[in-house]
Amino acid sequence: PPTKTKAGRKPLPGPPGKPIVGNLFQIPPCHSWLKFKEWASTYGPIFQLNLAGRQHIVLSTEKVANDLLRERGTYYSSREFLPMASGIVSREMRPLLLPYNDLWRRTRKLMHQLTMSTAADSYQPVQDYESKRLLISLLNEPRRYEKWFELYASGVIFRIGFSKWIETGEESAVKKIIQVNHNLERVASPGAYLVDSMPVLNRLPDAMAPFKKEGRRLHEEELTLFRELQSDVRRAVEKGYEGQSFTRTFLENQSRYQLSDDEGAYVIGTLFEAGSGTTAAAMMSYCLAMCHFPEWQKKMQDEIDEQVGDRMPEFSDMPNLPTVRAVIKEVLRWRPVTAGGFPHQLTKDDEYDGFFFKKGTIFHPNQWAIHRDPVSYPDPDNFRPDRWLDPKFPTTYKEPLSKFPSLQNFSCFGFGRRICPGQNIAERSLYILTARIAWSGSIFKVKGPDGKELPLPLYDYTKGFNTQPEHFDFDMVVRSQDRHEFIKKSLEEARSRRPE
Numbered sequence: 001p002p003t004k005t006k007a008g009r010k011p012l013p014g015p016p017g018k019p020i021v022g023n024l025f026q027i028p029p030c031h032s033w034l035k036f037k038e039w040a041s042t043y044g045p046i047f048q049l050n051l052a053g054r055q056h057i058v059l060s061t062e063k064v065a066n067d068l069l070r071e072r073g074t075y076y077s078s079r080e081f082l083p084m085a086s087g088i089v090s091r092e093m094r095p096l097l098l099p100y101n102d103l104w105r106r107t108r109k110l111m112h113q114l115t116m117s118t119a120a121d122s123y124q125p126v127q128d129y130e131s132k133r134l135l136i137s138l139l140n141e142p143r144r145y146e147k148w149f150e151l152y153a154s155g156v157i158f159r160i161g162f163s164k165w166i167e168t169g170e171e172s173a174v175k176k177i178i179q180v181n182h183n184l185e186r187v188a189s190p191g192a193y194l195v196d197s198m199p200v201l202n203r204l205p206d207a208m209a210p211f212k213k214e215g216r217r218l219h220e221e222e223l224t225l226f227r228e229l230q231s232d233v234r235r236a237v238e239k240g241y242e243g244q245s246f247t248r249t250f251l252e253n254q255s256r257y258q259l260s261d262d263e264g265a266y267v268i269g270t271l272f273e274a275g276s277g278t279t280a281a282a283m284m285s286y287c288l289a290m291c292h293f294p295e296w297q298k299k300m301q302d303e304i305d306e307q308v309g310d311r312m313p314e315f316s317d318m319p320n321l322p323t324v325r326a327v328i329k330e331v332l333r334w335r336p337v338t339a340g341g342f343p344h345q346l347t348k349d350d351e352y353d354g355f356f357f358k359k360g361t362i363f364h365p366n367q368w369a370i371h372r373d374p375v376s377y378p379d380p381d382n383f384r385p386d387r388w389l390d391p392k393f394p395t396t397y398k399e400p401l402s403k404f405p406s407l408q409n410f411s412c413f414g415f416g417r418r419i420c421p422g423q424n425i426a427e428r429s430l431y432i433l434t435a436r437i438a439w440s441g442s443i444f445k446v447k448g449p450d451g452k453e454l455p456l457p458l459y460d461y462t463k464g465f466n467t468q469p470e471h472f473d474f475d476m477v478v479r480s481q482d483r484h485e486f487i488k489k490s491l492e493e494a495r496s497r498r499p500e
């Protein structure tokens with residue numbers, strides 16, 4: 001263990017770096033969370049990295065992440081200012097990247113109203129309809145699962161955000177907003193723009209800084225799209241359209257939130273971008289888990305058959321389906337979507353457990369390591385939904401099983417004041433999709449001509465800060481023709497009842 005310094009503070013442990021650049025070139029360009037976890041086993045749950053003079057701290061247990069990011073939320077809730085992503089592209093309006101300032105507080109208040117539990121309940125008819133549509137597509141063409149989950153997740157948020165239904169995913173506004181997501185993911189990834197590590201480059205004249213022109217173009221494109229989507233809702237409401245949406249709620253309460261049109265448009269755009277890819281990615285990991293651990297698919301199916309019978313599971317069945325909730329919670333633990341965690345920035349000097357942290361330090365709650373802490377999660381590399389269901393696992397098991405396990409405040413959604421505001425909506429989507437997919441069919445590994453299962457990697461994941469399995473094929477067999485017919489009928493019925 002580190003010894004105390006003269007001032008009575010412990011030196012921060014961490015891998016030794018090189019002069020000037022520090023640990024910058026020791027960090028792998030992708031899946032850095034794996035390396036960070038390795039370092040945590042050498043240096044402990046709090047270790048530092050020096051990235052060209054900037055102090056970064058990696059947190060690797062739920063306890064230290066909660067003690068700092070949640071319990072000391074008044075000063076551990078900011079974001080690092082990235083000249084390209086937060087400045088030029090977002091013009092300091094994108095809530096996800098905003099520092100802990102007054103504008104962020106106002107946007108967060110609006111987000112809370114749009115996503116709190118009672119509001120989330122009111123979006124269930126949209127999730128009901130979209131999940132039925134997904135079942136038909138998945139049963140017909142399971143190998144195009146990425147498309148179906150993306151269509152589901154964007155369809156839900158597009159409808160509740162802007163009162164528009166997505167039919168094919170090929171609609172121009174949908175393609176554009178998905179492009180905005182991809183741009184943000186690229187622009188905000190660590191190391192994408194030198195100016196983010198060396199802010200002084202921002203002072204270069206335009207001719208010597210082509211990133212500025214690119215950033216301004218990206219900003220124009222996204223703002224134009226967000227404004228168009230907002231104007232469409234405004235015009236529809238003026239013409240007497242009655243449907244509810246995030247945008248409508250914003251427009252009708254704008255003065256209460258003290259947000260300009262553009263700031264409000266960015267809030268709703270951010271809800272879309274933070275909510276669509278993440279939900280879809282979680283469900284893709286679910287399919288991978290079902291291929292590898294079919295015994296859990298069977299356990300869910302037995303539970304659903306016993307508790308629900310032949311009819312399709314509904315939101316109201318969730319209290320009776322703890323195995324369903326445990327399986328999807330374990331998917332989020334086993335393959336966290338934001339595996340490296342979303343960084344928080346400290347806004348004043350602080351001390352914790354004998355360590356000193358300077359104002360401006362960036363904290364990474366490394367979910368990959370947090371979720372593999374063997375004290376909280378024994379047998380961490382294995383997929384064990386029973387850890388949420390069996391009192392033999394006292395660190396994760398909680399009663400009553402009609403309520404727990406739940407996804408509320410689970411560390412996969414981040415920490416403290418910045419915790420994901422979309423968790424109520426995400427939770428409802430993940431529960432209904434998991435229950436209905438298991439009720440309707442069984443997912444299997446693909447078999448070769450000799451009838452043997454083809455090999456399927458346990459961990460072959462995409463790059464980026466949201467991560468999902470690289471494409472893999474799986475088969476899906478409907479559990480009975482009656483159920484297939486029932487889904488088709490109930491989709492038609494849901495379509496005829498679908499809120500306009």
Ligand code: HEM
Binds near residue numbers: 274279
């Ligand atoms: C499985 C699904 C999801 C996962 C795993 C997830 C995870 C996260 C994480 C880790 C953060 C960062 C929290 C932090 O800084 O500590 C976050 C932030 C955020 N999420 Fe989610 N999320 C999901 C779904 C959603 C949905 C459905 C929405 C919108 C309806 C949403 C909206 C947001 C927004 C707006 C932020 C930024 C909050 C801020 O910076 O203040 N997310 N999410």
